[in-house]
Amino acid sequence: MPSQPADAGEALQTLDALAVRRWSRLCADALGGVRAEIDALNVFPVPDGDTGTNLHLTMLSAAEAVDGLPHDADAEATWGTLAHGALIGARGNSGVIVSQALRGMAEVLKPAKGAARDLREGLARAAEMARSAVERPVEGTVLTVLSAAARAVEGAPDVPGGPCELAEVARNAASAARAALGRTTEQLDVLARNGVVDAGAAGVTVILESLAAVITDSYVGRYEVPAPAARFVPLVPEDHGHAGDFGYEVMYLLEADERAVAGLREELDRLGDSLVVVGGDGLWNVHVHVDDAGAAVEAGMRAGRPYRVKIVYLEAAARGPRRGQGRGVVAVAAGDGIARLFAQAGAVVVPRAPGSTPTLGAVLDAIRQAGAEVAVLPNDAGVNAVAVGAAAIAREEGVVVSVLPTKATVQGLAALAVHDPLRRFDDDVVAMTDSAGHARHGHIWVADREAMTSAGLCRPGDVLGVIDGDVALIGSGVEAMAVRTTSRMLSVGTELVTLILGADGGEPPARAVQEHLASARPDVEVVVYEGGQGGYPLLIGVE
Secondary structure (H helix, E strand, O other): OOOOOOOOOOOEEEEEEHHHHHHHHHHHHHHHHHHHHHHHOOOOOOOOOOOOHHHHHHHHHHHHHHHHOOHHHHHHHHHHHHOOOOOHHOOOOHHHHHHHHHHHHHHHHOOOOOOOOHHHHHHHHHHHHHHHHEEOOOOOOHHHHHHHHHHHOOOOOOOOOOOOOHHHHHHHHHHHHHHHHHHHHHHHOHHHHOOOOOHHHHHHHHHHHHHHHHHHOOOOOOOOOOOOOOOOOOOOOOOOOOOOOOEEEEEEEEEEEEEHHHHHHHHHHEEEEEEEEEEOEEEEEEEEEEOOHHHHHHHHHHHHHEEEEEEEEOOOHHHHOOOOOOEEEEEEEEEHHHHHHHHHOOEEEOOOOOOOOOOOHHHHHHHHOOOOOEEEEEHHHHHHOOOOOOHHHHHHOOOOEOOOOOOOHHHHHHHHHOOOOOOHHHHHHHHHHHHHHHEEEEEEEOOOOOOEEEEEEEEOOOOOEEOEEEEEEOOOOOHHHHHHHHHHHHHOOOOOOEEEEOOOOOOOHHHHHHHHHHHOOOOOOEEEEEEEEEEEEEEEEEO
């Protein structure tokens, strides 16, 4: 049954910036009020019971973005901010689709005056863009309700200057959405078996009724969500589509161009189902259900730069893998000698070739092997995204995981040196992070191409001294550069210098550094390890 309005005030004649601001906040509040009821309806595409929560968080992100605008922001800025806030905060399948619907409305209404005709066109564009974002549209869902709302107002006559024409469009759209919501039970078998309407469609109906409330100045205390029918049975995913065959929900924001995203769609469609990719102008929100979460994240890495990666294990009870017990550490190592160092210190090692990134699956397997509480040492900035993705999956499986911000091998070694499995896990992570943070890292590299660096132009054959990720020195002679780089990294309080020899030519520069420090800084301890890494003759750590 539709929500019953209080006495109506004066209806708006245009959907201006202030009205959009009110609508965004009302949507967030209204969805927050019925979040649990919508969650209880959630059986499609998987019965994970979070659609209401996801829609609430999506609209809350949009509302908070709009709230951050100056009070005099115009309609164009307000609509654009609303759509962007929903995009970056979208959660779950329904949240991502709703963010695209808001983008469609914004495209039409940003440059318009917000009259009835504009709202009709905006609703049509919202339904069109939402449907096009879903790789395999299904009726009886959010898409059905959006389309019904748009069709209900597309032929409405224009009455210029009429006091209620905008209100009439909003009321008709909301009424059509409510009616379409009731029919979703008949359109999708899994809804009929469970005696429920579609959860996402229920949320969209609340959003459209909130819009009508703002335009008509007629508000209710609480929006109605249809309760399950008397024949309601425990939520089951059986026979409701391909998505039930997949164990992970993968979501991330992606910076990429449209051409790369087109290829990503094809790749993710082959990997899984419930694929929704929304956005534009270089920023996208990606949602998919897959069996191989690592492959889905790696596909995003090939297309562009994924971040805010979220991976939910959808069927933990049925699919949960066996895990190790106790406390453990996972370390990524780029070199045989480095791998031995970490293994000897008790870590589960994930090897990688120089300049490459290990697969998410390899890191995940190592976490599972390491224990029930695991600290992960990426030891390279480029490995961090993979480590975070693997940790997200492991957490859904019940493992307590923390990814430490180690950007170099020497930082990983410093962290592992203070690891104490008898400490509380949180305290151990803090101690390891603190130790890694106090370890400066550097390396020697022979340039293989001309490039502009932070220290100036380098040419092939130049020897570079890299400190904390930036080129600090350019010169000639590996031994001389090793001494100069190490000296630059020292401070008055330096106690330890760690040198890790590369696979080719590491001994002479290490010997030069030892001899220099023996005379210049005899108070500093120097330790040397065989690393076996390619590409870098010498890795340097200073603590």
